[in-house]
Amino acid sequence: MKHIVYLYEASSILGSRREALTCTLRNLRQVRQLDYTFKFGAIxxxxxxxxxxxxxxxxxxxxTMIIGLALGLVVALAANSPRRLMRVPARIYVEAIRNTPLLVQLFIVFFGLPTIGIKLGADTAAVIALSINMGAYGAEIIRAGIESVRRHQIEAGRALGLTSYQTFRHVVLFQAMKAIYPSLASQFVLLMLATSIVSAIGASELFHQGAFIESRTYRSFEVYTLITVTYLLITLGLRTVFAGIYWAIFVRRPIR
Amino acid sequence: MIREFTSPDVVYLMLAARWTIGLALVATVGGGLLGLLIALARILPIPPLNWLAIGYINLIQGTPLLGQLFVFFFGLPLLGFSVGAWTAVALSLSLYASAFFGEIWRGALQSVPKRQWEAGAALGMTYRHRFTHVVLPQAVRIAVAPTVGFLVQLVKNTSLTALIGFVELTRASQIITAATFAPLQVYLTAAAIYFVICFTLSQLSRVLERRLHGTG
Structure with a gap:
């Protein structure tokens, strides 16, 4: 309940701070024709x-990527299962998560669950909501990866006298990994950007740090610009690292 | 003071969903127009224009929408536009959508085989004619399903505008939660409304993909 009030107030504080800023600016312009000076130094x-x-x-x-992928693997296997009892819940889970906003999922976990006796800290709630969300997208990626390996590749492996484990290990796994790697890499970047949303419940991450700095400096625009640019740098950094890993594993790979 | 979560509240939430849909529509139109320019800037054989478009797309797709919303919300007044939350939010979401539409449509345009361009050239058509009469009609068929698919993302992402105080479905849920202290029921109801909107769009996207791709 405390959190609800906190959130409610935080939102109105934001609005009033913006109004104050606009007001100050108007006064400055009227009195001395001054323009707002950007002060990134203060930050x-x-x-x-x-x-x-x-x-x-x-x-x-x-x-959340690790937990989400583990969850996604289970869901993908259930969704491919011949049993209806496993397939239907898996489909419902994937559709329910993919067709509702992460923010609302987060609110259900953080504000909703305590009313039925499950109290969670902001960080725990953030990890749970993000993992459940990631699980649905991970399941779709893994399903696509499994489907991408052609049937005759498995048959060829078996024809060479490999056991089904060896076929999986040496034939299927590598090809499936190569097929889903790009989706996994871009999903990781999307997930990283989405983590900013959990600042809404005060979980500790970059955007929340930004909100804290804003509360100290009152330099809303500068702070959020800087934070946003920081996310851009993380994205570019991650993309470079992922491209490097792809090259090292899948392109430069010696023939065994 | 604290009242029950009752059916009038559900109606209130449904009415608040109008703003969610309205915002998504505005962003679709605004983002669509700008996205068209982005796709063209990306595909026309003019290198500086290509770089500019690539930079823009990377900037939008490489930063969180929440950050973009905050920058616009606080930045526009500094530039001398004293606009309300509605304008800041609509502008921000339109720019966000334009980068994604631009990429989707560029992909669609480029997925039309090169020999289609060549065939047009062999028939003596100009670049403009080849584009509008040969490539564009084929690209539109390819682009329709992913475009509708992106609308699902857009509807879901309008929920972030609640965090800067714009009253749409999620913000309305927060307001009702503050009055009823029944967060589980309220947010589950909100999720159900989002689900109805988004699931309809996802299914539409699937049907369109099957219909427009199955026949080739």
């Missing part, structure tokens, strides 16, 4: 907080 003192935010965001993304 520089908080650079260590931003660095900490980058680490927190990457940590959160990595944890």
């Amino acid at each position: 520089w003192r908080y650079s260590d907080l931003i660095l900490e935010g980058i680490v927190l965001t990457l940590q959160l993304s990595l944890i």
